[in-house]
Amino acid sequence: MSTGTPTIVLVGHGMVGQRFLEALAERGLTATHRVVVLCEEPRPAYDRVALTSYFSGRTPEDLSMTDMEFINDHGIELYVGDPAETVDREAKKVTARSGKVFEYETLVLATGSFPFVPPVPNKDAEGCFVYRTIEDLLAIEEYAKTRTTGAVVGGGLLGLEAAGALKGLGLTSHIVEFAPRLMPVQVDDGGGAALLRTIEEMGLTVHTGVGTQEIVVGEDGAVTGMKLSDGSELATDLVVFSAGVRPRDQLARDCGLTVGERGGITVDEQCRTVSDPHVFAIGECALASDGRVYGLVAPGYEQAETAAATIAQDETEQLTFTGADLSTKLKLLGVDVASFGDAHGATEDCLDVVYSDSRAGLYKKLVIGRDGTLLGGILVGDAEAYGTLKAFTGSVPPVSPESLVLPAGAGESVQLGPTALPDDAIICSCNNVRKGTIRAAVTDHQCTTVPEVKKCTKAGTTCGSCVKVLGQLVTAELEASGVEVDKGLCGCFSQTREELYEIVLALRINTYQDLLDRYGRDEAKGGDGCEICKPAVGSIIASLAPTIGVSGYVLDGEQAALQDSNDHFLANLQKNGSYSVVPRIPGGEVTPEGLIVIGEIARDFGLYTKITGGQRIDMFGARVEQLPLIWARLVDAGFESGHAYGKALRTVKSCVGQTWCRYGVQDSVRMAIDLELRYRGLRSPHKLKSAVSGCARECAEAQSKDFGVIATSNGWNLYVGGNGGATPRHADLLAQDLSDAELVRLIDRFLMFYIRTADRLERTSTWLERIPGGLDHVRDVVVEDSLGICEELESLMADHVANYADEWATTINNPEKLARFVSFVNAPDTPDPVVGFVPERDQIKPDLPLLTIGHRPLEGSAQR
Amino acid sequence: MTLAPETTDLKVQLELKDGWFTVCDLNALLPGRGVAALLPDGRQVALFRDRSGELYAIDNRDPFGGAAVLSRGLTGTHQSRPFVASPLLKQRFDLETGQCLDDESVRVATYEVRAS
Ligand code: SRM
Numbered sequence: 001m002s003t004g005t006p007t008i009v010l011v012g013h014g015m016v017g018q019r020f021l022e023a024l025a026e027r028g029l030t031a032t033h034r035v036v037v038l039c040e041e042p043r044p045a046y047d048r049v050a051l052t053s054y055f056s057g058r059t060p061e062d063l064s065m066t067d068m069e070f071i072n073d074h075g076i077e078l079y080v081g082d083p084a085e086t087v088d089r090e091a092k093k094v095t096a097r098s099g100k101v102f103e104y105e106t107l108v109l110a111t112g113s114f115p116f117v118p119p120v121p122n123k124d125a126e127g128c129f130v131y132r133t134i135e136d137l138l139a140i141e142e143y144a145k146t147r148t149t150g151a152v153v154g155g156g157l158l159g160l161e162a163a164g165a166l167k168g169l170g171l172t173s174h175i176v177e178f179a180p181r182l183m184p185v186q187v188d189d190g191g192g193a194a195l196l197r198t199i200e201e202m203g204l205t206v207h208t209g210v211g212t213q214e215i216v217v218g219e220d221g222a223v224t225g226m227k228l229s230d231g232s233e234l235a236t237d238l239v240v241f242s243a244g245v246r247p248r249d250q251l252a253r254d255c256g257l258t259v260g261e262r263g264g265i266t267v268d269e270q271c272r273t274v275s276d277p278h279v280f281a282i283g284e285c286a287l288a289s290d291g292r293v294y295g296l297v298a299p300g301y302e303q304a305e306t307a308a309a310t311i312a313q314d315e316t317e318q319l320t321f322t323g324a325d326l327s328t329k330l331k332l333l334g335v336d337v338a339s340f341g342d343a344h345g346a347t348e349d350c351l352d353v354v355y356s357d358s359r360a361g362l363y364k365k366l367v368i369g370r371d372g373t374l375l376g377g378i379l380v381g382d383a384e385a386y387g388t389l390k391a392f393t394g395s396v397p398p399v400s401p402e403s404l405v406l407p408a409g410a411g412e413s414v415q416l417g418p419t420a421l422p423d424d425a426i427i428c429s430c431n432n433v434r435k436g437t438i439r440a441a442v443t444d445h446q447c448t449t450v451p452e453v454k455k456c457t458k459a460g461t462t463c464g465s466c467v468k469v470l471g472q473l474v475t476a477e478l479e480a481s482g483v484e485v486d487k488g489l490c491g492c493f494s495q496t497r498e499e500l501y502e503i504v505l506a507l508r509i510n511t512y513q514d515l516l517d518r519y520g521r522d523e524a525k526g527g528d529g530c531e532i533c534k535p536a537v538g539s540i541i542a543s544l545a546p547t548i549g550v551s552g553y554v555l556d557g558e559q560a561a562l563q564d565s566n567d568h569f570l571a572n573l574q575k576n577g578s579y580s581v582v583p584r585i586p587g588g589e590v591t592p593e594g595l596i597v598i599g600e601i602a603r604d605f606g607l608y609t610k611i612t613g614g615q616r617i618d619m620f621g622a623r624v625e626q627l628p629l630i631w632a633r634l635v636d637a638g639f640e641s642g643h644a645y646g647k648a649l650r651t652v653k654s655c656v657g658q659t660w661c662r663y664g665v666q667d668s669v670r671m672a673i674d675l676e677l678r679y680r681g682l683r684s685p686h687k688l689k690s691a692v693s694g695c696a697r698e699c700a701e702a703q704s705k706d707f708g709v710i711a712t713s714n715g716w717n718l719y720v721g722g723n724g725g726a727t728p729r730h731a732d733l734l735a736q737d738l739s740d741a742e743l744v745r746l747i748d749r750f751l752m753f754y755i756r757t758a759d760r761l762e763r764t765s766t767w768l769e770r771i772p773g774g775l776d777h778v779r780d781v782v783v784e785d786s787l788g789i790c791e792e793l794e795s796l797m798a799d800h801v802a803n804y805a806d807e808w809a810t811t812i813n814n815p816e817k818l819a820r821f822v823s824f825v826n827a828p829d830t831p832d833p834v835v836g837f838v839p840e841r842d843q844i845k846p847d848l849p850l851l852t853i854g855h856r857p858l859e860g861s862a863q864r
Numbered sequence: 865m866t867l868a869p870e871t872t873d874l875k876v877q878l879e880l881k882d883g884w885f886t887v888c889d890l891n892a893l894l895p896g897r898g899v900a901a902l903l904p905d906g907r908q909v910a911l912f913r914d915r916s917g918e919l920y921a922i923d924n925r926d927p928f929g930g931a932a933v934l935s936r937g938l939t940g941t942h943q944s945r946p947f948v949a950s951p952l953l954k955q956r957f958d959l960e961t962g963q964c965l966d967d968e969s970v971r972v973a974t975y976e977v978r979a980s
């Protein structure tokens with residue numbers, strides 16, 4: 001096909017290649033040109049930046065960046081698994097591995113990089129891997145199944161990511177870095193030290209300042225270890241090389257294009273190769289006109305746009321690529337690390353502002369010019385301010401730099417809102433979107449939500465690190481243009497959860513329908529509500545039940561219809577439609593007889609049994625119709641619901657304490673049991689967890705709990721607002737040396753104040769950070785009684801405690817309720833055939849042959 | 865077993881290929897909650913009743929997760945249309961059309977249902 005339409009051949013369908021295709025389509029070039037894409041990998045372009053999220057459950061399909069409809073609609077010919085092998089520049093032809101030959105008018109090389117593997121002996125042995133493609137990950141995952149230890153060569157950005165992945169696969173992980181610190185390119189010595197400490201605390205072993213000399217193999221040729229330059233040997237079953245990348249410029253070299261001394265296809269400011277006007281190079285394979293090869297996606301995207309604009313020969317849009325910013329933010333193994341601008345202070349006469357707390361793994365440095373201009377910085381441990389600081393780079397921030405690095409709560413610190421930014425500040429560096437563009441999306445293009453703005457501007461669609469700032473800007477812009485930002489609970493209520501709580505309590509409104517019909521939005525009145533407000537209001541009603549005069553039984557009357565699916569069946573729904581059963585084991589204390597009962601029940605019903613992270617036992621795989629039978633036996637043996645399914649008190653963990661432990665100073669088990677029994681069944685905005693430790697050694701991990709208690713020789717210290725989960729937070733000390741009675745009274749007040757004022761699904765940790773005044777305010781209210789409401793808070797709790805009844809005991813004595821525990825209303829004795837199991841490690845696991853076709857990661861879903 | 869004090873004779877029926885199939889008493893359906901029914905050919909249907917007494921029937925299987933659990937989801941009204949949210953990953957399905965409100969390309973089967 002040499003006549004008629006000119007042909008553009010793209011070699012390489014990676015992230016930058018795909019962006020180039022989109023840029024062609026936007027400029028109408030796919031209509032006027034034949035576009036051929038040669039893609040070497042067995043799948044079209046996917047999100048390499050998010051590669052590691054494969055290990056947290058994203059499938060290769062989720063990672064895909066290629067919309068086949070886009071490819072088809074634009075008539076793009078995409079050849080998957082067929083790399084370009086040779087280029088004949090004279091004849092302007094590319095030959096693919098399949099033997100297909102394509103003539104081109106314009107050739108675009110977007111071949112990316114390959115991982116550099118140092119030339120050490122046995123580097124290709126079985127068990128040696130690199131970390132670049134989905135196929136690499138699949139291979140590592142498969143190999144790791146039967147191994148126990150892994151080592152990563154290279155402690156840079158990708159090396160740490162790979163080490164985190166190995167750890168996630170259950171391997172004992174090592175990192176070997178030749179430089180004296182981790183992430184030598186991004187952070188300085190101080191940042192490296194903070195990072196090192198945090199990473200070691202996570203259980204990874206770091207070896208800095210040593211090189212890898214040889215991979216040691218066993219008789220079968222598979223890796224058994226590595227020899228290091230300090231003479232030591234490290235035993236490992238698997239090695240991942242992550243020692244940097246090199247541009248893939250072989251194809252270009254072979255056809256005589258100019259490449260740089262250290263690799264990279266030399267291009268000019270239009271991304272055109274310096275040797276041939278018909279050939280372009282973009283992305284990681286290109287050596288840009290500023291003499292650098294960029295290993296990040298944002299500069300690659302800019303190059304893709306530049307090349308497309310040049311090919312379009314659009315006079316109005318003359319893009320050039322002359323260099324880019326190397327800012328990076330990443331969440332490595334859960335540690336925030338960010339660097340931006342002139343992070344190492346290379347500018348003459350610049351000054352550093354440093355805040356460092358290596359105990360907390362915090363390190364923040366800002367590089368400031370003589371005139372006060374913010375030049376760059378490094379943040380380790382807490383990169384909250386990254387979005388704003390990066391955008392201020394190059395200007396004089398409106399507040400003093402010191403105040404920007406101090407942690408919240410420490411004297412002078414201020415939060416600098418994105419509203420203070422100039423319009424030309426870059427908010428999304430991946431996609432080069434300025435603040436002005438985002439504002440315009442709201443004011444000129446009528447976008448009113450973050451997803452709309454993302455779609456309109458592409459901001460926030462790549463690494464996601466700017467989404468938070470994006471959200472703040474959208475809200476600020478909407479507010480500024482007079483649009484009232486809806487803070488309502490959902491489409492049915494314009495009030496917040498806190499406002500609804502006040503309405504229910506003050507007016508004693510005790511049904512959901514009444515609340516909806518009187519206080520709902522006009523369009524929602526008289527309707528059926530929604531899946532957000534029903535359980536939220538159900539929870540408010542349950543928390544206040546005795547006070548507002550309704551039954552404290554969550555399946556009573558209308559309340560049954562409001563409960564989330566788990567609360568409705570008083571058990572946790574599992575992926576195949578079966579349920580799990582968690583009896584309450586207060587304080588983690590259980591008699592041998594109790595254990596035997598649980599064991600017998602699990603055996604008789606064939607349930608999978610596991611000790612939970614909450615010091616109790618979970619039995620999985622019960623069919624809905626088995627729940628009443630199982631619970632009848634549990635209740636009979638004196639067990640109660642553990643509320644593992646509810647937004648309610650979960651567990652109060654304990655350590656053995658004074659009774660057995662030689663260090664203990666109080667009876668922590670007794671206190672844990674007392675607290676668990678006092679607050680059991682208490683419905684709240686989110687789950688509540690607690691623990692009691694017998695001394696400062698803290699074996700019960702009380703400081704990671706919503707309310708945690710630690711014994712002192714004079715009584716108890718109360719900590720609040722702790723959290724595990726994805727964003728762990730250490731609890732804050734609320735009060736010290738309390739007597740038993742003082743402790744209980746303070747917890748009563750604290751919990752009731754939280755239940756009253758928190759948002760739906762807001763743990764105490766986020767609540768404490770959100771409410772104005774924070775911990776100090778809460779202390780004023782619950783310790784000093786500054787609002788004069790403590791008496792009411794205590795009486796609300798007293799009502800709850802006095803009216804508690806075990807909901808499983810109530811249920812098994814209620815035939816009408818029990819009738820709902822069937823798989824089929826018309827065949828109560830038939831079990832659901834979809835619920836199936838297969839054996840695993842002497843027990844069972846769900847068998848679910850059907851594949852997931854998509855995920856909607858939702859705020860509020862699947863909460864325990 | 866007596867399910868409610870006031871017994872009604874009304875039955876919930878589904879239209880199948882060969883006529884109306886009786887599932888259960890109307891008062892087995894709690895407004896705002898669903899139940900599942902097993903059809904003679906092994907298919908499963910999720911039945912719902914809203915607060916105004918309207919009945920709906922859709923396939924019981926969650927097409928995203930694969931488990932037969934849609935009958936256990938929470939119902940509601942979105943832009944005056946009735947929906948159920950799957951208890952697994954919370955995707956919502958229009959009870960009248962079976963259309964998934966969170967993914968245009970997904971739809972579940974619906975059935976004609978009546979009380980008589
Ligand atoms: C069973 C258990 C894991 C285990 O095998 O040990 C578990 C299982 C689940 N947890 Fe958990 N968590 C369990 C202890 C924990 C702990 C440890 C603890 O309690 O000391 C934590 C960290 C502490 C904390 O909560 O702060 C924990 C933090 C989470 C979180 C994150 C919460 C957060 O605030 O960030 C979620 C998700 C959520 O609730 O939003 C979650 C959610 C879940 C869900 C509901 C996720 C899901 O939808 O599948 C899991 C339910 C399985 C089921 O249906 O039965 N689970 N989960 C543990 C039950 C403890 C118990 O006896 O009740």
Ligand SMILES: Cc1cc2nc3c(=O)[nH]c(=O)nc-3n(C[C@H](O)[C@H](O)[C@H](O)COP(=O)(O)OP(=O)(O)OC[C@H]3O[C@@H](n4cnc5c(N)ncnc54)[C@H](O)[C@@H]3O)c2cc1C
Pocket residue numbers: 011012013014015016017038039040041048049050051052082083084085110111112113131132133158161248251282283284285294295296297298300330463
């Ligand atoms: C684990 C990981 C994490 C990362 N995290 C970040 C991050 O947080 N932020 C960031 O900015 N960047 C990150 N990067 C880097 C980012 O992925 C790259 O900068 C980006 O993918 C470059 O795009 P590209 O299209 O130039 O190259 P690639 O995405 O590598 O695509 C090149 C494609 O060309 C193909 N190819 C090569 N030769 C041929 C041939 N002869 N014929 C046909 N096809 C060929 C290759 O197989 C490949 O599919 C990360 C990379 C990895 C591996």
Ligand code: SF4
Pocket residue numbers: 655656657658661662663664665668693694695696697698699700
């Ligand atoms: S926290 Fe103290 S009392 Fe409790 S087990 Fe640990 S060392 Fe003993």
Ligand code: FES
Pocket residue numbers: 427428429430431459460461462463464465466467
């Ligand atoms: S900065 Fe990466 S998506 Fe915006």
